Amino acid sequence: MDRILVLLHTDADGVLSKTALEVLSAANALGGEFVVGLCGRDVQAAADSIAGCGASRLLAVSGDTFGESRYATDAAAAEALCRAAGAGLILAPASVRWARALPGVAHRLAGVIDTHVTSISMEDGAPRVGRWYYRQRIEAALTRTKRPWIVVLESGCAPAWQGEAGRVVLESVEVANAATRTRVLGVHSPKANEQTIRPDAALLFVAGAGWTKKQADGQPHVDVAGELILGFLRNSAASLGSSKSLVDLSGEGQAVLPFLTHMNQVGQTGSTPRHPKGLATCCHGEEPHVVGWRFINDRRAVNLDANCGWARGKADVVYVADAFAVMARVNEILKTRSAAT
Numbered sequence: 447m448d449r450i451l452v453l454l455h456t457d458a459d460g461v462l463s464k465t466a467l468e469v470l471s472a473a474n475a476l477g478g479e480f481v482v483g484l485c486g487r488d489v490q491a492a493a494d495s496i497a498g499c500g501a502s503r504l505l506a507v508s509g510d511t512f513g514e515s516r517y518a519t520d521a522a523a524a525e526a527l528c529r530a531a532g533a534g535l536i537l538a539p540a541s542v543r544w545a546r547a548l549p550g551v552a553h554r555l556a557g558v559i560d561t562h563v564t565s566i567s568m569e570d571g572a573p574r575v576g577r578w579y580y581r582q583r584i585e586a587a588l589t590r591t592k593r594p595w596i597v598v599l600e601s602g603c604a605p606a607w608q609g610e611a612g613r614v615v616l617e618s619v620e621v622a623n624a625a626t627r628t629r630v631l632g633v634h635s636p637k638a639n640e641q642t643i644r645p646d647a648a649l650l651f652v653a654g655a656g657w658t659k660k661q662a663d664g665q666p667h668v669d670v671a672g673e674l675i676l677g678f679l680r681n682s683a684a685s686l687g688s689s690k691s692l693v694d695l696s697g698e699g700q701a702v703l704p705f706l707t708h709m710n711q712v713g714q715t716g717s718t719p720r721h722p723k724g725l726a727t728c729c730h731g732e733e734p735h736v737v738g739w740r741f742i743n744d745r746r747a748v749n750l751d752a753n754c755g756w757a758r759g760k761a762d763v764v765y766v767a768d769a770f771a772v773m774a775r776v777n778e779i780l781k782t783r784s785a786a787t
């Protein structure tokens with residue numbers, strides 16, 4: 447059995463992300479002994495929050511140098527933690543920090559790495575990981591003999607670990623040669639109300655090109671569409687996805703919804719988000735788009751066309767209706783509900 451290290455870092459506010467806790471659950475489910483390695487400015491509170499996780503040791507690299515995301519220090523910290531743990535199998539969350547630093551760490555350790563892993567289990571005493579290929583069309587189960595083996599797990603693949611907090615004693619790990627020549631001056635991030643991609647949302651709301659098309663009165667109503675969509679996102683905290691046709695319109699200089707970018711595009715040449723539910727509006731449901739819905743469990747669509755792609759076995763429920771009218775009514779209901787609470 448491999449010696450297992452769960453490699454985590456704290457977020458800017460000193461806590462562990464949901465994805466980090468998911469990796470902890472995945473490690474627990476393997477059934478063996480494991481060590482946790484933490485990296486961050488001050489990791490004591492984060493370590494205390496997972497006191498009951500069952501780790502045999504908690505190693506830490508901490509200090510101001512490791513508070514921010516920087517390749518050189520992240521890679522040096524991860525390498526030091528892996529060496530201190532003497533681990534053969536290293537599990538890490540697919541965070542921006544680790545996704546950038548860990549491939550280099552695998553090289554430094556003369557090991558191997560698999561990213562975008564969606565499951566891990568033990569088969570006959572050997573770890574086996576699941577991963578999708580060719581735009582989520584082929585699912586593979588694979589194992590490796592080379593060690594150390596770093597496995598970077600995608601978010602949403604395991605339940606987040608929940609358990610007792612307590613007071614733990616951390617083993618401090620020294621990091622040699624953590625180059626700090628790159629200075630982190632600050633972080634630019636969109637304002638909270640401009641952030642439409644929410645990986646943890648319970649619902650994916652997809653807007654299609656129909657929102658910009660001429661409607662029953664012979665006119666497009668893009669402004670109304672924008673208000674309805676943003677109103678729904680505000681009231682529901684859903685994540686916003688888009689079809690390719692809709693985001694391509696902005697590149698073609700047409701009247702568009704300004705809050706949509708190619709980052710929102712779901713599908714074959716877009717993303718494959720994970721949400722329990724999805725609602726597609728004014729989107730035809732063509733295969734190159736629907737392939738991005740692989741991990742959406744409950745699928746619904748609103749379309750004027752009873753013969754659209756969604757109606758051909760791609761959705762659980764299709765509402766043959768005008769999405770402008772449906773979403774206006776849904777927003778009214780949500781507003782009344784939030785006013786009542």
Ligand SMILES: Cc1cc2nc3c(=O)[nH]c(=O)nc-3n(C[C@H](O)[C@H](O)[C@H](O)COP(=O)(O)OP(=O)(O)OC[C@H]3O[C@@H](n4cnc5c(N)ncnc54)[C@H](O)[C@@H]3O)c2cc1C
Nearest residue numbers: 654655656689690691713714715716728730734735750769
């Ligand atoms: C190689 C390749 C890769 C591709 N990759 C992607 C990808 O990653 N993602 C992607 O999305 N597409 C992708 N496509 C494009 C894809 O095939 C479709 O062209 C695209 O998804 C269509 O977008 P749409 O459904 O929003 O627009 P349309 O096909 O124009 O459909 C608009 C829909 O809106 C409906 N509608 C209009 N008004 C209303 C209303 N008031 N109420 C309700 N419904 C209304 C219409 O009935 C229609 O069904 C790819 C294509 C190729 C060839």
